[in-house]
Amino acid sequence: MEFTKFTTMKLSNIQSISLLLLIGVLWSACQEGPKTLPILGNKDEVNGKTIYHEIPDFSFVNQDSMEVNNQTFAGKAYISDHFFISCPTICPKLSKSMLRIHDKFKTDKNLLLLSHSIDTKYDTIPRLKKYATNLGVTSDKWHFVTGEKQAILDIAEDYFNVALEDSDAPGGYNHSGRLILVDKNRRIRAFCDGTDPKSVDKFMVDIQHLLVEMETDKG
Amino acid sequence: MNRYIFFFVLFILACGEPMTEAQKLEDAKWEAVMANHDVVMPMMGTTNKVRKKLKKALKEKENLSGETVTKINALISDLDKADEGMMDWMNGFQQLKKLQAEKDHKAILKYLTEQDVIIKQVGSDMTNSIKAGMDFVESLQ
Numbered sequence: 541m542e543f544t545k546f547t548t549m550k551l552s553n554i555q556s557i558s559l560l561l562l563i564g565v566l567w568s569a570c571q572e573g574p575k576t577l578p579i580l581g582n583k584d585e586v587n588g589k590t591i592y593h594e595i596p597d598f599s600f601v602n603q604d605s606m607e608v609n610n611q612t613f614a615g616k617a618y619i620s621d622h623f624f625i626s627c628p629t630i631c632p633k634l635s636k637s638m639l640r641i642h643d644k645f646k647t648d649k650n651l652l653l654l655s656h657s658i659d660t661k662y663d664t665i666p667r668l669k670k671y672a673t674n675l676g677v678t679s680d681k682w683h684f685v686t687g688e689k690q691a692i693l694d695i696a697e698d699y700f701n702v703a704l705e706d707s708d709a710p711g712g713y714n715h716s717g718r719l720i721l722v723d724k725n726r727r728i729r730a731f732c733d734g735t736d737p738k739s740v741d742k743f744m745v746d747i748q749h750l751l752v753e754m755e756t757d758k759g
Numbered sequence: 760m761n762r763y764i765f766f767f768v769l770f771i772l773a774c775g776e777p778m779t780e781a782q783k784l785e786d787a788k789w790e791a792v793m794a795n796h797d798v799v800m801p802m803m804g805t806t807n808k809v810r811k812k813l814k815k816a817l818k819e820k821e822n823l824s825g826e827t828v829t830k831i832n833a834l835i836s837d838l839d840k841a842d843e844g845m846m847d848w849m850n851g852f853q854q855l856k857k858l859q860a861e862k863d864h865k866a867i868l869k870y871l872t873e874q875d876v877i878i879k880q881v882g883s884d885m886t887n888s889i890k891a892g893m894d895f896v897e898s899l900q
Binding site: 693694 | 849
């Protein structure tokens with residue numbers, strides 16, 4: 541009787557310890573350590589060196605009438621999107637997602653935001669300024685830009701094509717909900733569907749990984 | 760008893776007023792217009808692609824006749840107008856809440872019906888300009 545009782549207790553303890561160990565192992569496995577994001581887009585091999593696609597030179601004007609070009613983002617990562625103010629469906633969701641990102645990384649000087657308006661006729665500088673002000677954001681963190689229409693459309697294709705597996709996919713702006721993460725070397729490192737909150741959640745984790753990578757590089 | 764009435768009223772206030780049949784109809788009409796908008800909007804990327812192909816042909820093809828150059832410019836112009844039609848429509852289109860604040864039910868339905876016709880026409884203009892542009896690019900190959 542005593543032996544049975546002892547054996548039962550011992551087995552119960554072993555089971556408890558095993559369960560705790562299992563939980564510990566699973567918990568450790570689930571913790572994401574530092575992660576290096578892949579470099580997305582086309583690449584070429586030149587003399588044994590991999591050349592990755594880079595966002596080309598650009599020059600636009602922001603809501604404060606200041607020129608915004610590649611130099612504006614020198615040494616920094618940024619999130620890019622394409623929108624227009626009068627868009628009634630996709631773009632409000634996109635702006636909401638961008639605002640989430642803005643608020644989360646507001647104090648991180650290594651991350652900026654860049655929204656291009658593709659409605660160069662109606663989204664004038666004053667209108668972009670009003671839009672930014674209504675969102676409660678300023679151009680030291682989030683640029684709303686306009687410019688020569690073809691230049692804005694061309695660079696949209698550049699960002700979106702890299703984010704697609706099939707660059708001949710029709711539509712183009714059926715990918716207008718994309719948010720693109722660009723690193724300090726002008727390379728695309730991640731993208732998400734800005735109209736899907738869960739996709740944006742994952743994207744914000746990717747942003748964090750890139751920012752950690754940038755800090756590590758500085759060290 | 761008063762406590763139950765109090766919580767019942769609180770519950771109703773928290774849930775908000777249920778939509779009237781008129782509002783449901785306006786909502787449905789609005790959604791239908793938006794659905795057509797969402798079909799047309801992605802075409803703007805395609806108009807840009809076709810426009811670029813036409814401009815490239817103008818630049819790179821040698822010995823184009825005057826007639827061909829005129830034709831290409833006309834096709835580019837049609838694509839530009841189709842894009843502009845979309846932007847003009849969107850900038851003029853009123854949001855549902857504003858409509859409901861300013862117009863009566865009959866006027867709202869009339870407005871949304873008219874806008875549905877217009878956005879479909881915008882879509883048609885885009886489709887036609889894209890097809891005409893692509894057909895011409897292929898004919899130059």
